[in-house]
Amino acid sequence: MKRLLLAIFTLSSIANAQEPTSSSTTTEIQAPVSAPTTTPIEEEDEDDESREAAVSTSTANGNVEKAYPKFEFTSYGYIVFGQRETFKTVQNLTPITRREMDLAEIAFEGEYILSDSSKIEFEIEIEHGGVGTVVEFDPFEEFGEFEQEIEKGGEVVLPELYYKKTWKKTNTALKVGKFPLFIALGSVQTKPHMYASILASDLEARMIPLNWTETGVQVEQKFSDFTARLGVVSGLNSEFFRTYNWIGGGYQRHFETTNADDLATLASIEWGSVAKGKGFALSYYAGNTTGNRYKVDKLKEDAEVTLWTLMGGYKFGGFGFSGEVIEGTLENSNLVSAANATLGGLAKPKAFAPLGHKARLESLQIYYDFASIRLTPFLKWEHVNTFEEVEGNINKNPRYDVTRNSGGLMWFFDQGAFLKAQYATEVTELEGLPETYQANIAFGFDIDSFK
Numbered sequence: 001m002k003r004l005l006l007a008i009f010t011l012s013s014i015a016n017a018q019e020p021t022s023s024s025t026t027t028e029i030q031a032p033v034s035a036p037t038t039t040p041i042e043e044e045d046e047d048d049e050s051r052e053a054a055v056s057t058s059t060a061n062g063n064v065e066k067a068y069p070k071f072e073f074t075s076y077g078y079i080v081f082g083q084r085e086t087f088k089t090v091q092n093l094t095p096i097t098r099r100e101m102d103l104a105e106i107a108f109e110g111e112y113i114l115s116d117s118s119k120i121e122f123e124i125e126i127e128h129g130g131v132g133t134v135v136e137f138d139p140f141e142e143f144g145e146f147e148q149e150i151e152k153g154g155e156v157v158l159p160e161l162y163y164k165k166t167w168k169k170t171n172t173a174l175k176v177g178k179f180p181l182f183i184a185l186g187s188v189q190t191k192p193h194m195y196a197s198i199l200a201s202d203l204e205a206r207m208i209p210l211n212w213t214e215t216g217v218q219v220e221q222k223f224s225d226f227t228a229r230l231g232v233v234s235g236l237n238s239e240f241f242r243t244y245n246w247i248g249g250g251y252q253r254h255f256e257t258t259n260a261d262d263l264a265t266l267a268s269i270e271w272g273s274v275a276k277g278k279g280f281a282l283s284y285y286a287g288n289t290t291g292n293r294y295k296v297d298k299l300k301e302d303a304e305v306t307l308w309t310l311m312g313g314y315k316f317g318g319f320g321f322s323g324e325v326i327e328g329t330l331e332n333s334n335l336v337s338a339a340n341a342t343l344g345g346l347a348k349p350k351a352f353a354p355l356g357h358k359a360r361l362e363s364l365q366i367y368y369d370f371a372s373i374r375l376t377p378f379l380k381w382e383h384v385n386t387f388e389e390v391e392g393n394i395n396k397n398p399r400y401d402v403t404r405n406s407g408g409l410m411w412f413f414d415q416g417a418f419l420k421a422q423y424a425t426e427v428t429e430l431e432g433l434p435e436t437y438q439a440n441i442a443f444g445f446d447i448d449s450f451k
Contacts, residue, residue: 070113076192077106078420078444085436095436103129104442109160117168123160157253159213171222175231178215182229182268183283185311185324185363187212188275193449195322196367196378196410198420198442203384203404206244207328207361208307209251215258218266227270235264238289238303238336239343243352243400246359246386247305247330250289261291264305272312277322280312289336299339304331318371323364333357334392354397358389374412380424381405398429417445 080102085095105127112120162177180187186200190211194200204210218231236250237259252258264287272279285307290299306329313322330336333355341353360383367378385401387394406424413419420442427435 068113068115072111072113074109074447075107076444076446076448078104078192078198078418078442080104080198080440080442082438082440084438093432093434095434118163118165120163121160122158122162125155125157125159127157128154159211173220173222175218175220176216178213179218181212181214181233181266181285182270182281183212183266183285183307183309184208184326185274185322186210188281188311189277190275191446191448192418192420192444193412193446194275194277195365196376196420197365197380197406197408198422198440201324201361201363201382202380202406202424203361203363203382203402204326205248206384206400206402207246207248207326207359207386209248212251214264216263216266225271229266229268229270231266233264233266233287234258234260235262235287235292236289236305237292237294238299238330239293239295239340239347241289241330241336241340241355242349243354243386243397246355247289247328250305252292259292259294262288274312277313277315277320279314280310283307283309283311285309295339295343298342299335301332301335303333303336305329306331313365315369318369319366320369321364321366324361325363326359326361328359330355330357330359332391334390334394337394354394356385356387356389356394356396356400357391359386360384360388375409376411377407377409379407398431399433401429403427412449416447416449417443418449419443 080100082100082102083097084100085097087093088096105125107123107125109121109123114120158178160178160180162175162179164173164175166173180190182188184201184204185195186204189195189200214233216231216233218229218233221228234252236247237252238247238250240249240251240254241247242249264285266283266285268281268283270279270281274281286304288302288304290301290303293299308327309324311322311324313320334357337353337355340347340349343349362384363380363382365378365380367376369376382404383402387396387398387400390396404424404426406422408420408422410418410420421440422442423437423439425435425437427433
């Protein structure tokens with residue numbers, strides 16, 4: 001890990017050394033200064049939504065001087081109305097119908113552009129209308145049980161805050177801070193206008209953290225149509241791995257600080273732009289999770305998480321497709337399950353301690369973009385199995401081998417305002433558990449769709 005950190009900073013130092021330096025001169029102003037004009041700079045990666053711009057001020061003698069810093073702002077948000085089938089308890093196999101309304105998310109993104117090659121970017125999200133504790137009903141306990149959750153029920157979070165420096169001569173960039181991981185469609189296609197369905201993936205949250213961001217350092221190198229990334233980021237905590245979302249609960253947002261005894265390595269190679277829907281990428285993530293546990297005496301063995309992802313999409317005229325395959329491995333999953341089962345208090349997993357050794361997710365979406373009326377119908381297939389392979393005395397649980405089929409549309413009926421409709425059916429491999437459906441309508445806005 002130390003060698004990897006050294007390699008990252010060495011690459012950024014070499015790029016910095018090759019960046020030409022500029023000298024500034026002071027010129028006496030002998031005439032009134034003209035009104036500022038905005039000169040756009042070529043857009044960088046779509047996943048960063050970089051809108052760095054320089055403000056140029058002309059003087060009477062023709063000299064040009066750039067004025068910084070500059071602040072830019074964008075936003076998106078949506079509300080979801082839905083109806084779905086669920087079950088009263090785990091023993092009851094007769095579905096019941098429930099309706100929901102959710103102020104799902106509103107996000108505010110800001111950029112402090114420090115120069116034509118550096119910026120600070122941040123994002124603030126308000127989810128589910130606010131913050132506080134919430135009481136949830138868990139139908140999969142023996143007779144159904146009410147539980148109090150403290151990490152949900154609405155949140156105000158700062159998922160992104162990072163500094164980015166770009167050396168344009170070498171096409172090298174350095175990120176330091178908390179940024180999205182280039183590991184899945186949900187953390188790459190981060191704006192609603194980038195995908196036709198209501199979420200980029202309906203099943204990612206059952207395997208990995210949703211909209212995954214971590215704190216660390218990353219170097220990006222562009223060459224031709226390719227972008228390579230190499231980074232070191234904060235790791236997961238296996239104390240919060242659960243049956244229903246595999247390693248997703250290990251995303252360290254439960255506490256004020258993040259345990260960093262075990263870090264993770266992140267690497268990817270991308271052709272084109274996955275965020276724009278015209279590119280493909282191969283990504284890799286690896287990190288031990290044992291050192292980040294709070295109860296250090298519960299587990300001594302390594303519990304390394306490894307992920308491989310192949311994702312991307314392309315568009316031919318109006319027709320397009322996107323998809324991903326994620327392969328994951330949890331080392332010593334049976335020992336992690338046993339250690340977690342003996343935890344107490346809010347960390348106790350109850351019946352959700354068993355974990356699979358290997359997990360797999362596949363997703364494919366096809367769509368057609370009627371650009372003239374800004375209407376995009378789609379069809380989508382997804383499958384996830386977090387018990388693809390097991391270790392020790394852990395038994396495979398067919399309830400978590402899930403296939404989901406859906407269809408719907410996205411329609412931008414006004415400038416920046418959209419409607420999304422989606423109908424989905426879901427079936428598991430658990431014998432006797434019937435197929436269920438879910439229907440949702442989302443209203444929202446996305447300022448970035450103006451671009």
